[in-house]
Amino acid sequence: MSAESLVGIVLVSHSGPVAESVAELAVGLAGGGAKAPVAAAGGTPDGGLGTSAELITEAARTVDRGAGVAVLVDLGSAVLTVKALLAEGDELPEGSRLVDAPFVEGAVAAVVTASAGADLDAVAAAAGEAYSYRKE
């Protein structure tokens, strides 16, 4: 694991457009410094609603630079599929981690911190901290 390599971010949603849009939002809000590799894995391969193990493993491979991959998920089968893939041991790149965070806010925090060169622990912590931001 080289010191320069950035943590990759995978965004898993039941919906392709949701995953794509959240990725776009997070990269956009991270501004010009958004250098961390981000990949969306939303919906099923045929464009329907659901979770695809295939799209998730492909996305994780795409963003893996050797510094670990933070996987953010929305709900239900997205959570369970990532957990099941991690339990397999060899399905996701080494250093992949399911990050317990709100999907949209966590994605923004993860992309910003990963782009700043933070390690996986720091990226996961920043994403998780988004839970503590109350809206009223």
Place this chain on the structure above:
Amino acid sequence: MTETALDAALFVRWMQAAAALVDREAERLTELDSPIGDADHGSNLQRGFTAVAKALEAEPPVTPGAVLTTAGRQLISTVGGASGPLYGTLLRRTGKTLGDAPGVTAEELRAALRGGVDAVAQLGGSAVGDKTMLDALDPAVEALGTSFAAAAEAAEKGAVDTTPLQARKGRASYLGERSKGHQDPGATSSALLFAALAEVTA
């Protein structure tokens, strides 16, 4: 309970029988999933078990453990809903426990399935009584100590008995009290798995 070893061929027949039952009951599973779920349980499982049957036919594994790990892997990658990782984990954990043995006893299968069911509970963070697959799987594994037929009966009863329960996990749990009065689709499909096992061991 007989001590005759159950071999890989029997496990392949088990998965094929499960695929056939899921195929036959797909419409009913989706109907059950309509009021309290997202109306895709039947079609999701149908896609998953069709892939399982195809994979086992293309390259029949030589041990019972490998049959179940292959089947589990297919379910995780093809189902597309929460039941994929849940059934996948059930079969993979059970298969891994059975290891490389060319044949297993009914008691070895029962013990391995117990571990598989516990893994499902852990993955889903759920317990018996939450109106999930576990309400059929748990009593089935308990009854497996008696016979395969008893396990199938216990699973079916467990599935039917989910009707008055309030869902505590998954999409149905958002409905709160309104989830009562519907039989759980996951428990219903779990019963099919044990019906298939009873069918091929009869």
